Structure formats: C-alpha cells, structure tokens
Amino acid sequence: MLFKIAWRNIWRNKTRSIVVIAAVAAGLFAGMFMMAFFGGVVKQEVETAVQTQLAHIQIHHPLFPEDKGLDYAIPNGMVLLQQLQTNPVYKGVSGRVITTGMISSAADAAGVEIQGIDPETEQSVSNVFSFIKEGAYFTADKKNEIVVGQKLADKLRLILHGKVVLTVLDRDGNLTAGSFRIAGIFRSNYSTFDASTVFIRREESAALLHTGDQIHEIALLLKNGDQSDQQARQLAKQYPGLLVQSWKVLSPEMAMLSSMFDQIMYIIIGIILLALMFGIINTMLMAVLERQREFGVMMAIGMNKARIFLMIVLETVLLTCAGIPLGILFTITAVEYSHRYGIDLSGFSKGLSQYGIGNLIYPELQTNMLLPIIAMTAITALLASLYPAKIALKYKPATAIHKM
C-alpha cells in the first residue's frame, strides 16, 4: 500500500513530476553522453599513440632510450626479429633503425627523427601508410625515397618527388649526408609526430649510418591489445638483457589519461547528480509542505513515523528513478547515431591534432558504467529524500490536521 500511495502521489502534480523526471533524464543524458564523447576522444588518442607511433610493445637495448646512440643496437636484433615474427600472439612485428638528424630543403632545415624501416612489415605495426595524402608509402622499384609528414612538408616547402638532404652522424661519428626524393606525404591525427618524424628504407639508413644489419627498435602490435602489460612482462623475462616496455610505460601520460578517465567521469556525473539533488529536494519539500494535513491524518489514524519516512523515501526514489530509463534511452539513441556518423570537430582540427585526435569523434558508451550510474542516481534520490522526510516527521498531528 505504501508503494501504491507513493507512486500515486507522484502523479498528483503531473507537471511538477514531469519536470523533475525530465531534469533527471536530461542530467543523466548530459553526463552519459559526455562520458561517451570523451570515451571516444580518449580511445582515439590511445589508438593514435599505439597504432601510429608506439605499437603495443617496444624492445630496445637497455641504454638506447637515454641518448638514442647508434651503438646501442639490439644484440642479434635481426635474429630476434625473425623469431618474434613467427609468434602468432603478434599481429605485426617490425624492426627499426632510429637516429636523429637534420633534413634540409632549398627553403629551410629542421631537426627530425629518422626511422629506417621495412615498409612491408612496418605496415603491420603502424598505420602511417593509411595517412598518405600525396604520393605513396614508398614505391617498389625506386631507391632513396623518403616519406615525410604534412606539417614538415609545409614548413620546408617540400613537394612530392622533390629532393631533400638528410644529414646525420654515422656510427663512426662522422658527419654524413644523403639525398632522398619525397615519395609520399602523410597527415596523421598527431601534428607533432608529422612535423618531427621521417621514414626511409632500413637498408638505405644502414648504408647512410654504417650500421649493417643492426636495428635499434622492435615494435610489436598484439592481436589482443589488452594483454600489452602481461606480454611485455613475459618478453622481459624471456630476454633479460633487453629493455621491453609496453605502450603504457612508453607513454605514461596516455596510460594515466586512460585509467583516470573512469574516475573523472564519475566525478562529473557526481557533480551533475548533486545539482539534480537540490532540484529533487525542492520538489519533495514542496510536496511535503503541501500535504501537511495529510501527514497529520496519517499519524492520527495510526501510521507510525517509520512508515511515513519510508513513504517519502519511496516517493522520491520512484520519482527520480522514473527519469533513469528515459535518460539511458536518449543517451543510447544519441550515442548510436553519433557513433555511426561521427561528430565533426573540423573547426578545432588544429588544436585537436596536437593531441592525436582526428576531426571526427566517435562517441562510445561504456556499458559497464551504466549500473554504477543507476546506483549513483538511486543513492542521490535516497539522500534527497532525507530532508523532506525529516520535515514531515516533525509535524504534530493536532496542528497538521488543521493546516489548510
């Protein structure tokens, strides 16, 4: 009966109740859609970092990360590379020669990281090839080709098939230079990467740097990206003389962003629910004040305080929870639509590309967060009911009955 009274009481003032239900639905929609939106942003940032730059795991000589010296090649790197390439856990394995140098055009010069790669195997760990806007990701029959980023091309005023000179210190410490022709220009989601990284073939880098068949980095892309830490630990055990790092170690800020995302979202939803709580308190307080006489009568005929308290709590929880399915429904519809077509933020592309975010954001709703959000809303309703219930319990039947 208490449930019946509570439910019917909600609909005594339809407009007022609908406003509260709509506010709860709108609040939840705002919170959950924002969560889905930023979830999409974070996912894109991580994907850019992993698929364009880092891969899931990298293997180096233990001293290589400190100064990136050419002497710190992976011992027996090519043998190890071939071993890893046969392991079915990996989607792709690529060996890289890495150094820094100067790239010069007729117009300007810039410092860059030069990656000597095998274009075929590199495509299995990095999606840079998919970002080619002009030209190609190397051509089979041509030598001394270089692939550069759009931002670098703009800065040095490079054109497709134009020539550039790479100046580096070779393994013996001698300044050496090589001439390369622009095979392709890429534009990834990460403008800093585009401005600072160039790709040449591994054998040509070896010739330029006198490094033979040495490699400095092995990048591994896993079939199951969630196992990156576990797999890195396993490799580290297997190869104790090498430095094995997962992308979370290589880019701790990205890992932190990813792991903190849930907490940040819960805080934001908590703030939204806190604001909603005051609206709910206000509505319930009005309801309790309006029904003073009714509470007086209930007490007079024998309804004890515990039951009256429970009735108000039930009424508040039912009123609030009526907004939950609506909020979830709106969110799922909006997220489904925007996930399919993307949210176009090309107006902010310059700023976004500095963080590895593309022009189109694809929101993603994390369904595992729905239950905690429903629980948080129910707790909010419970808390919101306490003050109005306390007010109702203070009524004295003799005076309350005679209130108009």
Place this chain on the structure above:
Amino acid sequence: MSNVIETIHLTKVYNPETIPVYAVNDVSLQIAEGEFTALVGPSGSGKTTLLNLIGGLDNPTEGTIRISGVDITTISENKLIDFRLQHIGFVFQSYNLIPVLTAAENVELVMLLQQKTKKERELRTKELLEEVGLADKMHCRPSELSGGQQQRVAVARALASKPRFILADEPTANLDSKSAENLLEIMERLNKEEQVTFIFSTHDPRVIEKGKRVITLVDGKIVSDTQS
C-alpha cells in the same frame, strides 16, 4: 458500563510564558462505553482541543487522560501512534481522506497498518462501506464523492480498526442538512446496534439534540453535563 475515557484535572495552556490562553481548563470527566456524547460550546470554547487531547493528538499541560485504564500522557510518541491505531477512531470536520486512495483503500489502510490479513481486510471493508451505504462507491476516489459521501467513508475508516470509541470533530460542519442528517442517522444506528461509543463536537443545534449526553464547554471549562 465501564469508563473508556477518564480525564482528571486536564489542562491545556497555549503561550504559558507570555500571554497564557487556557484552551482546556481543569476538565475532569468520564465517558462510559456505548455513550453517544455531544461536546458543545461556542467557537474557541476548547471542544477541538479537548478532543485532540483525548485522542492523543496533543499533549496536555497538566492532568491525566486514561483510555481504557491506560494513562496516555505517559507513553512515548511512537507507542501513542500505535495506541491510537488500536483503540481510537477519528472523524474530522474536513473528511481528510487520503486523496490518492479509493474509498475502499482508505478504509483498508487502517487495517493494513494493523497487519490484518488481506481476506479479513477485504471482507470488513465491504461490510463497512455497505453499512454506510457506499458499497457502490468502493472504487471511487474522494474527489469523485460528495462531501456527505466522503464523511461516510471517514466514518467507515474510523470503524475499520474496531476502536473502543470514535472522536468526531464537527463531523457535520461542512455538510448540507440532508447529508448531515444522513450521517447522524448512521452514527446513531452504529451506537444503538453495535454499541460504538461516539464523542462528537458540534455547535449545530440539530446535532446537539441527537446527543444522549451533552457536555457544554465555555472558555475551556465544563459548564454543564446533561443526560437525556
């Protein structure tokens, strides 16, 4: 007949520390089982306050109230609510039915609070609404009933818990003469046939003349107590 209600030197003072107003002033009375008592007097004479005190809805400043031998001035608020549920029925001037419940649900609510079984509740609700002539209005909400009909539902609700007595505060004040007459007939019949004790306040002469015992209050004091 044994006394169901006994008040001893009952006093209720409002604003005791500023300008004291004696709403009830040293009232001692006994009401026996089966009585049909009218509490009369002009507005402000203390009728409602006395009924509230007897019903345990308000606390006296001084004095004792014994209901079936139990001193209700000494029991805790929660126990008093339960005591009211088991022993006292109320009929209010403004009907005061729960607007979101139907006539039947209003009557049933009291029995539900008493934790009666569903079968028992349904049977008694039907009986009571038939008794007050509203069997056909069981599923109507108060807003769908006339004032007289609402007050009859209120009487049925007051009877639902099988109380020792019913306190009715100006039960006919908001009713037209025909509805008032009809309600009084029901109350008289219940008193005569089922020995239900009624104490009702009124200042309507037509109602006063129905009272078998008439207690007159002026300025919170009993000035006359007559039996017919």
